[in-house]
Amino acid sequence: MSSVLVVGAGPTGLAAARGLAKLGIKTILLEKDSELGGNPIKNHYHTLIPRKLKPSQVLGPYIREVQESKNVTLYLNTELVSCEGEVGNFKVGLSNGKTETVGAIVVATGFEHFDPKRKGELGYGLYPDVITNLELERMFSQEGKLYRPSNKQLPKRVAFVFCVGSRDRQLGVTNVHCCRYGCALSGLQGSEIREHYPDVDVFCYYMDVRTYGTWEYPFYWAPQEEYGVRYVRGRIAEITYSPADGRLRVKHEDTIVQRPAEVPMDLVVLVLGMEPSEGTKKVAKILGLKQDKDSRFLVPSDESGSNIVSNKEGIFIAGACKGPIDIESCLSEGEAAALEAAAVINTKVGV
């Protein structure tokens, strides 16, 4: 019986591998890092949108089932290096020297967070109190408290700078898309700050707020109505530091008041965009997958109505390798890809 290769063991890859294993299909799961779970685990996310669960609650059961399943062969610290053949008979070369034969491939290579050092005017790496939303998540999840890195004190004011590395043509056509999660996560982080530190004022600097669908209330209105997070319309153009009072200044135009502003802040959180991961770009090259000409994210085939089916028969693309997506949808797409892969290798599915 033919087996399936799943590339990437983030939420999508885990969901795909778990699904395949449950169908009784031999599955090879590749992960370039040393642990399972992808970005949410590696970057120590604190609370996941939209269900406000911990990564261990959401991904824990998946990781456990994949690890315990006898159908899954797990290769950690391993990457895909070559692929020959066609559907039903792919010969894949791995970086650990092994060569495997698989009937279908699920690509779940995901995204990576934007590197804010590329936006020099925002002062990341220059001022210790300019941090990323990932670092804030880590503050919550690892250290359990909010502080200014410069002096370890509680900040009086926190600013969220939306769309860092998103919707930004200055970075090239690669970063013109929306990250989809930033607005909602900032609303959640702002609420968490206000909930635990009611004296800290939180400001969100936005161009527009995209908490789509059912996220509108819990991640946009609850922060304002229940927690008193303040929203200011205007993109932060520059972050400076005042030695006189040791505070940062966020420079922007308040586009509703139509006046320039340089407001003091103690902690500035950059809301990072999403880019296709290095792995996604590499795998696209190896497998000959179609990529969006601007963002380099993978795109599904035009012939199939499904957004899981790639331009190569027998290869399925799922999750954040196709563009920004939330974790719930990643899990669903992983499961959908498992189904497609199972159908391709024409296995009798036992109940």
Added chain:
Amino acid sequence: MAIHERSLVEQERILRKERLVVDGVDVSGDWNLIILPRVIEDYDLDFAKEVAESPDGKTITQCYQCSYCTASCPVHNYWDDRYNPRHFIYLARLGMVDELQKRADVIWRCVSCHKCTHRCPKGVLVEEVLKVILRAMAKRGLIEEYPSKKFDKFFTESVLEYGRIEDGELLLGWVEKQGYKLFKDPILKKPVPLIGDAPLWLKQLMLKPIKSMNVGFLMLNAKHMLFHPRTKNWNKFKQVLRKAMEEEGALK
């Protein structure tokens, strides 16, 4: 020194000194003029909190700046576009008090038609929120005694004294307070607006209902002008009300 594009610079940002001495050096002349920048340097969050935390102002956090209120507002549409409920909400929410103060001359012009409140898709009690903003500004002395307040005071005094108003007294008394001279009959000292220096529009205004009213209603009005109507047992309640209002500082 001349200011180029003078129309773009607000008066309050111009600092000009007749004589200016810096570190002992007389720099009067070309250097005696400074134009302050337009930059917003901080928010007045105490003001913002005062508005958002008052019971009738808390719906201010629900606003998403769609401007349904402003589009419906007769004051904005037919009088002065500087009166903009949506904008006042944004400014108050961030405590941009200087911006609010720039509109202090129009911000009290709400006619309480409540279209904004009835139509707001987010359930903001716009009219109430604006009153809270006014109150917070008045408390800090940021807003002058505005003309319509004269009417409010006259109205309040009348209600406090009698428990109810008398239409003729209220109208004519307010007209007098606006600075018009009205002829008064020599015996009762009541204003007679149909003769003398009363403005033409007032004469016409008074004449119209008199022509069309039935005799009974005319008599009732005349009676009310002579003997001010009064709510039953008002005196006891008046004392309580006046005391409560004094304690709240509402009679200032």
